[in-house]
Amino acid sequence: MEFSVKSGSPEKQRSACIVVGVFEPRRLSPIAEQLDKISDGYISALLRRGELEGKPGQTLLLHHVPNVLSERILLIGCGKERELDERQYKQVIQKTINTLNDTGSMEAVCFLTELHVKGRNNYWKVRQAVETAKETLYSFDQLKTNKSEPRRPLRKMVFNVPTRRELTSGERAIQHGLAIAAGIKAAKDLGNMPPNICNAAYLASQARQLADSYSKNVITRVIGEQQMKELGMHSYLAVGQGSQNESLMSVIEYKGNASEDARPIVLVGKGLTFDSGGISIKPSEGMDEMKYDMCGAAAVYGVMRMVAELQLPINVIGVLAGCENMPGGRAYRPGDVLTTMSGQTVEVLNTDAEGRLVLCDVLTYVERFEPEAVIDVATLTGACVIALGHHITGLMANHNPLAHELIAASEQSGDRAWRLPLGDEYQEQLESNFADMANIGGRPGGAITAGCFLS
Structure with a gap:
């Protein structure tokens, strides 16, 4: 899909479709008012007849509006004008994209970027529109022999900005939005890949391809089981020893700041490409979804791709901790005592609490x-979903300034996080009779004790 920006009057657009907003109750946005005036009140007359209230998600597609060069006008309900915030703006864009794609509008000029969104400028509105459009149109159909596509899919979207002075920032917003969207798509594609394809070796191949594509700034090193053994990463190795697929740790280094004082930000992603639970095997229902236990690594890979594409002036290291937790004759067992890379010993009480055993090493x-900072991203425990549901991510930190920055970033992105405590009192639940600590601490505060284990 192609994106561009322009600055022009709505009545002069010769597009297949113009997209404008309508607020509740039946209030035209400034651009819609211009079109209404040009069409001698055609649009306002429709609203008076109750064709559209302006509630969020409502749409009305008009054909051959008098005195308007565009073939069609799409009216999108935006809710109450004073309540249009980031979340609602994204929902409006999402509805717009779906409607255009379903109604055969192969190209459109979108004036929604001129709506007032509290605290946001035109750069943000254009960038978010690009990101939301790409996310809305995302589908994973690489493995389907018959792909279902709209007969006339949306192929070109033009975002209108109020003045020509804002064209440069609009073009930059598109560039940034496409880079971020590509990173998100890469992460989703990795997550959706089946585990017979996406194993640790596949993650490593993707990491190497990233270095090939951005060879100026990116270096990838893949550490195999023999080198892990030499490093003393026995906890990591134990998790994967029941699988026939080799455990591989892919280290992606991006260098955008050549200063000797520039310390890197390290991102660590849990990459359990399939988690059966091991000897402590999971119930069969829903086990197919355990291919998603590598989504921490997928997210880190997507971020590294985005950072490289944007050529950010920072240094970032992304680690994809790939392995597979399977039962078998060589699988690690409940009761085993493992020696971690740090030299501490861990008693395994449950082989399904494997992510922390990989990540600690x-x-x-x-x-x-x-x-400068380490950010660990993981589908670490189902207890976090029990605590916070499916809409908010649990965050634990031992550095308050970084935690506050991450919470603020989560609010800005719409991918919200909520901080959970890391108190010494929780450490007592991890006490072991036979090792320095156990790998689980019981059901109470299960997400927190997982974080405490890694702290």
């Missing part, structure tokens, strides 16, 4: 980079 490994 990776977190020790990345200390060699002397990072």
Whole structure:
């Protein structure tokens, strides 16, 4: 799909479709008012007849409006004008894209970027429109032999900005939006890949391809089981030893700041490409979805792709901790005691609490980079979903300023996070009779004790 920006009057657009907003109750946006005046009140007459109230998600497609060059006008309900915030703006864009795609509008000029969104400028509105459009049209159909596509899909979207002075920032917003959207798509594609294709070796191949594509700034190193053994990463290795697929840790280094004082930000992603639970095997219902246990690594890969595409002036290291947790004759067992890379010992009480066993060794490994910050992303425990549901991510941190920045970023992006405590009192639940600690601490505060284990 192609995106561009322009600045022009709505009545002069020779597009297949013009998109404008309508507020509740039946209030035309400024651009819609211009079109109404040009058409001698055609649009307002329709609203008076009750064709559209302006509620969020409502649409009305008009054909051959008098005195308007565009073939069609799409009216989109935007809710109450004073309540149009980031979340509602994205929903309006999403509805717009779906409607255009379903009604055969192969190209459109969108004036929704001229709506007032509290606290947001035109750069943000254009960038969010691009990101939302790409996300709305996303589908994973690479493995289908018969792909279902709209007969006349949306192929070109032009965003209108109020003045020509804002064209440059609008073009930059499109560039940034496409880079971010590409990173999100890459993460989703990895997550959706079936586990017989996407194993640790596949993650490693994607990491290497990233270095090939951005060779100026990106270097990838893949660490296999033999090198892990030499490093003392016995906890990580234990998780994957029941699988025939080799465990591989992919280290992607992006260098955008050549200063010797520029310490890197390290991102660590849990990459369990399939988690059966191991000997402590999971119930069969829903086990197919355990291919998603590598979405932490997928997210880190997507971020690294985006950082490289935007050529950000920072140094970032992304680690994809790939392996597979399977039962088998060589699988690790409940009751085993493992020695981690840090030298601490862990008693395995449940082999399905495997993510922390992988990540603890990776977190020790990345200390060699002397990072400015380490951010670990993982589908670490179902207890977090029990606590917060499916809409908010749990966040635990031992550095308050970084935690506050991440919470603020989550609010800005719409991908919200909520901070959970990391108190010493929770550590007592991890006490073991046979090792320095156990790998689980019981049901109470299960997400928190998982974080405490890694802290």
